[in-house]
Amino acid sequence: MTDVSNTTPINDDTSKKDMKKFERWRKSLQYLTGLGMNETERKAFRDQIDIELAEYQCQQCERWKTNLIKNNPPVRFMMDELKKIGREMSSEDFQCMPCDETRSGGFSPEDGILLCQNRLGTKTRQEHTMVHEMVHMYDHHKFKVNWSNLRHHACSEIRAASLSGDCNWSSEIQRGFYTFTKQHQACVKRRAILSVAQNPNCKDKAEAERAVSSVFESCFADTRPFDEIY
Structure with missing residues (x-):
């Protein structure tokens, strides 16, 4: 007879996560092979992947942004220099958003700096983009x-x-x-x-x-x- 008092209880949350991973794996296999999935289901799966990828890219852009503002010397330097000419910056001045393939960032005198979350594959690329756009902001306020x-x-x-x-x-x-x-x-x-x-x-x-x-x-x-x- 099994001593139920010493058995480890099943964690419902862990079990649900494992099932979710398995279901995702199953659908991915169906999508890749074309078996067991009609065109409507394939489109719904592609749309879900796009949504999840956009969410991940946005979260990554936001994490890198926070870290670069806090710790990166060129980014910190440009923020300090902008403050000296009367344009104090904060994290809200950098907006992570998806863009087309023609750009990795942008500057608008009215809206601040755009960081193209789907075009910034590395933290270094995001650093360069932030500094690039801050130079534009510096020029705009310093040189009109x-x-x-x-x-x-x-x-x-x-x-x-x-x-x-x-x-x-x-x-x-x-x-x-x-x-x-x-x-x-x-x-x-x-x-x-x-x-x-x-x-x-x-x-x-x-x-x-x-x-x-x-x-x-x-x-x-x-x-x-x-x-x-x-």
């Missing part, structure tokens, strides 16, 4: 940038790409660029042109190239508020 003026926009894009870490060697390698001479400058110019070309007032890529070229030397040399490119 007119964002409809392509030369103004180009100057801020040059500075943001150069100062944020966007164009460090490891980032360029991951993008497939292996230039050994003036790699940093080439990256800054390329990324600035791509950004200016998206300005509603820019007619085409050729106009963006002209705007970037016209201000490149002076704006690349301007590392404020940093002492140098880090």
Whole structure:
């Protein structure tokens, strides 16, 4: 006879979690093989995966944001410098949201900084994006940038790409660029042109190239508020 007094009770919560994992595994197998799942069920499963992925990406973006604001030297430095010119920032100034594939972040004078949660695969990428957009915010408040003026926009894009870490060697390698001479400058110019070309007032890529070229030397040399490119 079994001594029921010494048996370990079944944890209902654990059992439910295990069943949920098994059910998810079963549906995943059905989805991959196409067996036992009709098109309506397949669409519902895809939609559920998309929802769960978006929730995970948002949570991860928020965790990284909190940690970077608290502990990351370049992010902390930019927040301190913005405070000096009268633009004190908080966590609420950074909004994690899904974006299309054309951007990883954005700056709006009215709404603050956008962090594209589905485009930030690493914490380092998110750090660079936060610093990049904070350079735009710094320029907006320090230099009164007119964002409809392509030369103004180009100057801020040059500075943001150069100062944020966007164009460090490891980032360029991951993008497939292996230039050994003036790699940093080439990256800054390329990324600035791509950004200016998206300005509603820019007619085409050729106009963006002209705007970037016209201000490149002076704006690349301007590392404020940093002492140098880090």
